[in-house]
Amino acid sequence: MGGTFAEKALGRSVGRTLRANEVVTVEPDFCMSHDNTGPISRTFKKIGVKNVWDPKRLVVILDHGVPAPSSDHAVNHKEAREFMREQGAPHFYDVTSGGGVCHQKFPEEGFALPGQIVIGSDSHTCTYGAFGTFATGIGRSEMAAAWATGQIWFKVPESMKITATGRLGRGVSAKDFILKVMGDVKSDGADYMSVEFHGDGIENMSISERMTLCNLGIEMGAKNAVCPPDAKVLDFIKGREKSADWEPIWADPDAVYAKEMTYDLYDIVPGVAKPHTVDNYAAISEVRGTKIDQAFIGTCTNGRLEDLHAAAEILRGKKIAVRTVVIPASWNIYREAMRDGTLDALLDAGCIVCNSGCGPCLGAHMGTLAPGEACISTANRNFKGRMGDKDSFIYLASPYAVAASAARGEITDPREAIGL
Amino acid sequence: MSEVLRGRAWVFGDDVDTDLIYHNKYLAETDPKNMPQYSFEYYPGKENFAREVKRGDFVVAGKNFGCGSSREHAVYCLKEAGVPVILAETCSRIYYRNAINNGYPVLFVKGISQAIKDGKISDGDLLEVELETGTIRDTTNGGTFHGDAVSDLERDIMASGGLIPYLKANKKRGAGD
Numbered sequence: 001m002g003g004t005f006a007e008k009a010l011g012r013s014v015g016r017t018l019r020a021n022e023v024v025t026v027e028p029d030f031c032m033s034h035d036n037t038g039p040i041s042r043t044f045k046k047i048g049v050k051n052v053w054d055p056k057r058l059v060v061i062l063d064h065g066v067p068a069p070s071s072d073h074a075v076n077h078k079e080a081r082e083f084m085r086e087q088g089a090p091h092f093y094d095v096t097s098g099g100g101v102c103h104q105k106f107p108e109e110g111f112a113l114p115g116q117i118v119i120g121s122d123s124h125t126c127t128y129g130a131f132g133t134f135a136t137g138i139g140r141s142e143m144a145a146a147w148a149t150g151q152i153w154f155k156v157p158e159s160m161k162i163t164a165t166g167r168l169g170r171g172v173s174a175k176d177f178i179l180k181v182m183g184d185v186k187s188d189g190a191d192y193m194s195v196e197f198h199g200d201g202i203e204n205m206s207i208s209e210r211m212t213l214c215n216l217g218i219e220m221g222a223k224n225a226v227c228p229p230d231a232k233v234l235d236f237i238k239g240r241e242k243s244a245d246w247e248p249i250w251a252d253p254d255a256v257y258a259k260e261m262t263y264d265l266y267d268i269v270p271g272v273a274k275p276h277t278v279d280n281y282a283a284i285s286e287v288r289g290t291k292i293d294q295a296f297i298g299t300c301t302n303g304r305l306e307d308l309h310a311a312a313e314i315l316r317g318k319k320i321a322v323r324t325v326v327i328p329a330s331w332n333i334y335r336e337a338m339r340d341g342t343l344d345a346l347l348d349a350g351c352i353v354c355n356s357g358c359g360p361c362l363g364a365h366m367g368t369l370a371p372g373e374a375c376i377s378t379a380n381r382n383f384k385g386r387m388g389d390k391d392s393f394i395y396l397a398s399p400y401a402v403a404a405s406a407a408r409g410e411i412t413d414p415r416e417a418i419g420l
Numbered sequence: 421m422s423e424v425l426r427g428r429a430w431v432f433g434d435d436v437d438t439d440l441i442y443h444n445k446y447l448a449e450t451d452p453k454n455m456p457q458y459s460f461e462y463y464p465g466k467e468n469f470a471r472e473v474k475r476g477d478f479v480v481a482g483k484n485f486g487c488g489s490s491r492e493h494a495v496y497c498l499k500e501a502g503v504p505v506i507l508a509e510t511c512s513r514i515y516y517r518n519a520i521n522n523g524y525p526v527l528f529v530k531g532i533s534q535a536i537k538d539g540k541i542s543d544g545d546l547l548e549v550e551l552e553t554g555t556i557r558d559t560t561n562g563g564t565f566h567g568d569a570v571s572d573l574e575r576d577i578m579a580s581g582g583l584i585p586y587l588k589a590n591k592k593r594g595a596g597d
Contacts, residue, residue, distance in 0.1 A: 023573065039450045047587055065448070072448030123490040123514055139492045139518035145583050153573065187435055188484035192513045221487065223513055277435055362444040362489075383439040383488060385462045390443075 002252020004159040005226050006194035009134040009249050013117050020158045020256075025151050029243060030057050030111050032120035034102045035064040036140055038079030040121060043144035053150030055089035059111050061102035066095045066357040069365040091242075100330025100356040103127040103215065103300035108330055110240025114229035115249040119143070119152055124300050124380065126222060129214035130207060131237065132229025132248055134194075137218060157194040157223045158258040159251070160185075164201030166265040171415040173310065174209035175302055175378065175398035177263065178216045179271045183281025184261070191221035193258060196251055201265040202227055207236050208304040215301045216380055219278040270413055272376075273396040276384040284401060284413045293373040295320070295406035296387075297351075297399055298327030299361045302378035305333050305342075307399040312342045314403035314417050315349040321409030324351040325367040327359040351406070363387050369394075376405045423552070425504050427476035429545040430469060431536055434482035438489040438515070442497045452496035459497040475502025478547050482508065482533030485526075486515025492522065499524045505549060507556060507567065509533040520574050523582035527554055527567030535563065 003011065004020070011018040013026040033040055037060045044052070052058060060080055068074035077095065084092040091111075093099045103124050106112055114132035118125065121143040128135035138152070146152045162181060168174070195217045202210065210227040217225025227233075229248035270284040297303070297311050308328060326346050328334035334356055337343045343353055360367035361379045368388030369375055375387055375394050382394035397405070400414035407417065440463045442455065449455060460469040479498060485508040486494055495518045498506065505525045509532050519526045527549070535541050545560035554567035580586035 023571075042450070043584060047584055070448060076448060076450070121490060123488065137490045137514055139490050139495075139514060139521060141492060141521045141583050142517060145521075145587055148587060187487055188510060188512070191484065191510060218514075219487075221484065221512055277437075362447070364444070364447075381437075381439075381488060383437045384464075385443060386439045390462045 001256060002254040004194060004255040004257070005196050005249060005251045006134065006157050006159055006224065008251070009115055009117065010154060010156050012115055012247065012249060018156050020156050022156045023153060024156060025153045026117055027150050028057065028119045028146060028152060029116035029245070030059050030118045031143060031146055032059045032061070032102060032106055032118060032122070032125060033143055034060070034122060035062055035073065035076050035080070036121050037083060038076040040140045040143050041079055041083040043141055044147050047144065047148045049148040052087050052089065052147040055087045058087070058089045058147065059091040059106060060084055061093040061099060061105045062095055063099065063101045063357045064362065065364045066099070066355070097331040100332070101300045101303065101358060104303065104329035104333070107131055108332060110237060110242045113237060113241060113243060113246035114233060115247040116243070119146060123218045124215055126217040126225045127211050127215040127300055129217065129224055129226035130210035131233050132226060132250070134224055134226070136224045157192055159194045159196055159255070160190050161196050161198055161257040161260045163199040163262045164197065164265050165199050166201050167204050168265045168268055171400050171418050171420055172268055172270055173398040173400060174205055174212045176271045177265060177268045178213050179273055179281055179396065180268055181263070182216060182219055182273065182279050185220045187219060187277055187279045188221045190217070193222050195220065195222045195225040197225070197227045203230060206306060207232055208306045212301055219380060270398060270401050270415065272401070272411065273382055275382055275393040275395065278382060278396065284397070284411065287395070287411050288413060290411040291374065292322055292376050292405055292410060294322055294367060294369065294375040295324040295402050296360060296367060296375055296377040296379065297324070297402050298329065298359055299379040300329060301380040302399050303327055303329030303333070305336050307378060308333070308337045308342045308346070310399040311403035312345040314400060314414060315351070315407060316345045318349055318407045320350040320406045322406055324406040325360060326351045326353045327366070328356050331356050360387050376402050376411060378402050423550070425476065425549045425551070427478050427504070427547060428474070429478050429480045429541060429543060429547050430466065430473065431541060431543050432463065432466070432479065432481040433536065434533055435484045435487055436463070436481050437487050438491055438494045441486065441494040442491060447491060447493065449493070452500050455493050455497035456501035459501060473501050473503065477503055478505065478507055478549065479503050480507045480532065480536065480541060482536050483510045485511045487512040490514045492518045495519050495522050495524055505551060507532065507549070520577055521583035523578045523580070525551060525578060529556060529565045529567045532565055535565070
């Protein structure tokens with residue numbers, strides 16, 4: 001009997017063969033935290049340990065409220081800065097043009113590596129599965145404990161295998177696929193599980209698209225989500241690696257799964273998650289014409305260059321009908337989009353472009369919503385009131401669909417906007 | 421004979437996400453003692469929870485309680501309010517780990533999601549909960565429910581009062597000092 005990705009990746013870490021439901025203690029290769037580093041450092045100090053187990057394994061990227069929207073945020077940033085200095089920890093990404101959203105910067109900087117174990121004090125840490133990394137979100141206390149001991153316990157998860165064949169049609173994106181999957185699996189359907197994406201449909205996808213898939217693993221309850229570490233991954237990480245101790249690992253063909261599902265990507269149509277749950281799926285045709293007040297293109301889910309290109313493809317030469325906030329997921333992406341004319345196209349259309357960071361995704365700043373307002377967003381959560389007032393509404397969709405909807409002021413099938 | 425906890429039920433549905441429990445606009449708050457005032461502010465019909473919850477009251481919920489963010493605020497705000505245990509059909513992975521790591525029990529209760537939908541357990545019902553056996557009696561409605569016991573490691577961590585006190589008591593290999 002072969003192993004699943006999770007069994008093999010955790011097994012590699014402990015040096016023996018593992019099966020689902022065993023409990024193991026592993027040493028994480030990297031520990032990612034963001035603005036919550038300050039509070040974690042306070043908990044860490046309570047343990048009574050002076051130094052973190054390995055300062056080179058800490059990666060801290062400020063993104064949740066940057067630049068600080070309040071003095072409380074500023075205090076958290078200050079504590080993070082001071083702690084990293086005290087610990088002599090080198091991997092600190094402050095509020096500079098070298099920063100961005102943590103889940104974008106972490107792979108860009110070469111910390112997401114095949115076969116490694118990454119823990120992050122943010123639920124969307126599962127994004128790094130796009131690089132064949134076993135990556136999962138944890139809480140603050142647990143991160144403080146991992147810093148102190150260099151260890152964390154896991155139950156080896158059972159696995160769900162999602163196979164995709166074929167290719168997505170024009171105007172349809174990886175976001176539409178994963179919204180459909182979330183609608184089928186439901187928000188707790190992969191609770192505690194490792195979600196594996198298989199098939200030529202995944203191989204056909206770019207790294208950016210695979211990050212979108214893995215990013216949303218947590219929205220089905222998954223412990224982690226992962227794509228095969230193929231040539232595209234190896235090509236991406238080449239020259240960026242922040243560690244030499246990695247190894248491409250993938251599930252064996254005879255691995256045992258708790259659940260298996262198959263999709264033909266030709267069948268996927270533009271979709272949305274309606275308010276207020278991520279699994280409230282509808283094909284876009286069902287909600288076409290719904291009035292919106294704001295559009296948002298950005299976040300760790302869909303703020304990459306390809307996503308901005310998709311939005312610009314729709315909006316070039318048009319004018320937006322509702323306010324549209326664009327936030328590139330990192331400053332590297334920001335600059336590339338600036339150089340290749342993408343930002344100009346979006347600005348010409350009337351969009352505003354804000355600095356890299358999480359922005360309004362979690363209601364901190366840069367586009368929060370008033371009572372009764374609806375926003376169509378490329379983000380990952382549409383929980384009630386997440387982007388502002390409790391009586392506001394969030395529709396999750398692809399960058400194509402968000403841009404097409406921004407141009408009309410109502411939810412629009414992007415295939416109409418590109419003349420299909 | 422194990423200890424019996426008695427209190428009123430506050431009843432919630434399925435998929436109670438972390439923004440409903442503790443909204444992200446209060447994330448910059450870092451002192452757990454200040455967190456209960458924001459509990460369930462965004463949950464329709466439970467805006468009064470923070471004001472009216474009494475120490476000893478129970479949170480009763482359906483499937484997937486605590487889905488979403490990794491914020492520990494969503495555990496602290498209930499623990500600090502004096503809610504002694506969460507009774508839910510299932511709970512998200514990160515929420516569950518955060519609860520255990522803070523010495524805060526969650527009982528997984530089979531059938532409670534449907535019982536909530538059927539009105540067999542309602543706001544204000546008086547409950548008796550035995551953590552040792554996982555038995556829950558609704559003395560208002562007359563129903564009885566059964567929760568799953570936790571694993572040994574989880575029990576050890578909770579018995580220490582959470583992960584940080586557990587580590588202090590069991591300082592072992594790998595500690596960086």
